[in-house]
Amino acid sequence: MKYPELKNYIGGKFTSSTSGKFLDVYSPLDGSVISKVPLSNASDLNAAVITAQNAQKLWAKTPIKERVQVFFRYKTLLEKNMTELSKLISEENGKTFDEAKAEVEKSIELTEFACSLPQLVAGEWLEVSAGVECRTEHAPLGVVASIVPFNFPMMVPNWTIPNAIALGNAMILKPSEVVPLSSQKIAELLKEAGLPDGVFNIVNGDRDIVEAICDHPDIQAVSFVGSTKVAKIVYARATSHFKRVLALGGAKNHLIVLPDAHAAMTASNVTASMSGCAGQRCMAASAMIGVGKIDHIVEQLCEESRKIVLGKNLGSVISKQAKERIESYITEAETQGAKILVDGRNSVVAGSEGGYYVGPTVIDFVRPDMKIAQEEVFGPVLSILRTDTVDEALEIENKNPYGNAAAVFTQSGAMARYVSERASAGMVGVNIGVPVPREPFSFGGWNESKFGMGDITGKSSIEFWTQLRKMTTKWNPDARTNWMS
Numbered sequence: 001m002k003y004p005e006l007k008n009y010i011g012g013k014f015t016s017s018t019s020g021k022f023l024d025v026y027s028p029l030d031g032s033v034i035s036k037v038p039l040s041n042a043s044d045l046n047a048a049v050i051t052a053q054n055a056q057k058l059w060a061k062t063p064i065k066e067r068v069q070v071f072f073r074y075k076t077l078l079e080k081n082m083t084e085l086s087k088l089i090s091e092e093n094g095k096t097f098d099e100a101k102a103e104v105e106k107s108i109e110l111t112e113f114a115c116s117l118p119q120l121v122a123g124e125w126l127e128v129s130a131g132v133e134c135r136t137e138h139a140p141l142g143v144v145a146s147i148v149p150f151n152f153p154m155m156v157p158n159w160t161i162p163n164a165i166a167l168g169n170a171m172i173l174k175p176s177e178v179v180p181l182s183s184q185k186i187a188e189l190l191k192e193a194g195l196p197d198g199v200f201n202i203v204n205g206d207r208d209i210v211e212a213i214c215d216h217p218d219i220q221a222v223s224f225v226g227s228t229k230v231a232k233i234v235y236a237r238a239t240s241h242f243k244r245v246l247a248l249g250g251a252k253n254h255l256i257v258l259p260d261a262h263a264a265m266t267a268s269n270v271t272a273s274m275s276g277c278a279g280q281r282c283m284a285a286s287a288m289i290g291v292g293k294i295d296h297i298v299e300q301l302c303e304e305s306r307k308i309v310l311g312k313n314l315g316s317v318i319s320k321q322a323k324e325r326i327e328s329y330i331t332e333a334e335t336q337g338a339k340i341l342v343d344g345r346n347s348v349v350a351g352s353e354g355g356y357y358v359g360p361t362v363i364d365f366v367r368p369d370m371k372i373a374q375e376e377v378f379g380p381v382l383s384i385l386r387t388d389t390v391d392e393a394l395e396i397e398n399k400n401p402y403g404n405a406a407a408v409f410t411q412s413g414a415m416a417r418y419v420s421e422r423a424s425a426g427m428v429g430v431n432i433g434v435p436v437p438r439e440p441f442s443f444g445g446w447n448e449s450k451f452g453m454g455d456i457t458g459k460s461s462i463e464f465w466t467q468l469r470k471m472t473t474k475w476n477p478d479a480r481t482n483w484m485s
């Protein structure tokens with residue numbers, strides 16, 4: 001085991017869970033056990049909440065301009081530790097070093113945004129009547145929780161940590177039990193940046209601890225990122241306890257390719273979108289809908305896919321079960337008559353035979369009724385569907401229950417506008433396969449890709465992590481000057 005048994009992080013200290021239960025942590029790059037993560041219980045969570053409640057009282061009294069100083073330092077520490085963090089992310093998640101580095105770079109951008117919050121949360125003030133003023137202020141909620149998935153062990157925690165904490169809350173992070181190592185580094189860096197003990201805490205575990213978070217009476221808000229199945233469970237359970245909840249779910253992203261699209265650019269963009277992070281991105285291209293004559297683009301994207309070197313510029317998927325699940329989608333589509341143009345099944349990387357690898361896979365003539373066309377595959381697999389008209393393509397995209405991202409590839413401004421206005425997705429790309437909004441724009445899908453109001457990052461997250469205090473003050477000593485004072 002390369003790393004020692006992990007602990008929770010409560011009140012600025014790494015603390016053993018009282019449960020005594022652990023789960024092995026594997027590196028998907030070679031299948032080796034690299035650590036053990038505790039499966040915490042409700043009493044571990046309770047200890048973290050009590051500590052967080054106490055710390056939050058003082059933290060909330062610290063002016064926001066002072067609070068964000070911690071995040072200026074945290075940003076510098078992320079930069080300083082970029083290589084070490086990227087190696088750790090790659091080791092626990094299986095993505096390539098460059099993809100892991102991009103996670104750290106995005107975490108830096110998210111932290112920069114948090115540093116700008118004092119500029120964004122200045123309240124409003126108005127003299128509403130002679131000698132009477134109203135003003136507003138964004139007040140923190142108290143103790144909040146963030147539950148995160150396996151596919152971005154550093155970026156997704158940083159979607160929530162800097163904003164929620166800079167806005168005056170204390171946080172309990174529940175990392176994915178599959179990739180719990182990067183979160184420990186986040187705790188160390190926040191401490192080094194000067195964050196007071198107890199403001200950020202980690203409680204490791206699985207389903208039991210998520211349920212305990214949903215039920216805990218002293219947690220005010222819960223953000224969740226993961227599959228739609230669990231997002232629905234968390235949303236329903238935590239709101240039943242009257243908590244504020246934002247739960248981001250899974251995705252099935254459609255790229256609509258028109259015959260006039262720039263062929264080389266489209267081919268490389270679609271390939272990067274479907275294969276980046278081994279297709280384990282909620283923004284990954286899963287289905288490409290080719291409208292009319294697009295064979296020349298399909299040929300080029302197969303060429304691009306064949307250029308990918310597994311184990312070098314395409315990492316592993318997260319587990320043996322994930323590899324089996326992805327390969328079974330491909331086999332079922334083949335059995336039902338789809339044509340496999342590039343086949344990534346049964347891939348092995350020499351020297352890493354124990355790793356969980358699936359090569360890039362391109363499947364043509366997938367029909368909308370096939371399982372692979374409807375469900376989230378979460379692997380480096382592109383299904384190509386064919387239609388005669390753009391409206392048929394939009395109908396397929398609109399019918400899918402998810403709504404995270406969609407994109408159109410065309411050189412016609414009018415067609416780009418036509419499709420982007422009609423796609424049923426929260427994040428829409430024109431000639432870009434991974435239309436992730438960058439700060440200050442906010443991240444969040446529609447339909448079954450998100451439950452709750454607002455988005456998880458950017459300006460929209462301010463409303464989620466705070467509540468508005470409205471204050472009315474009468475400075476005027478006169479009695480009954482008008483109907484209100």
Ligand code: NAD
Binds near residue numbers: 206376
């Ligand atoms: P997951 O839903 O299995 O797990 C997410 C979190 O929920 C983990 O911390 C896990 O411990 C916990 N959990 C798992 N099962 C649970 C249960 N039954 N009850 C309560 N908690 C439970 O997701 P994952 O496999 O870690 O991540 C992949 C999924 O996340 C994909 O569907 C992907 O699209 C989605 N995702 C979405 C976004 C987005 O922004 N919409 C971003 C990243 C990932």
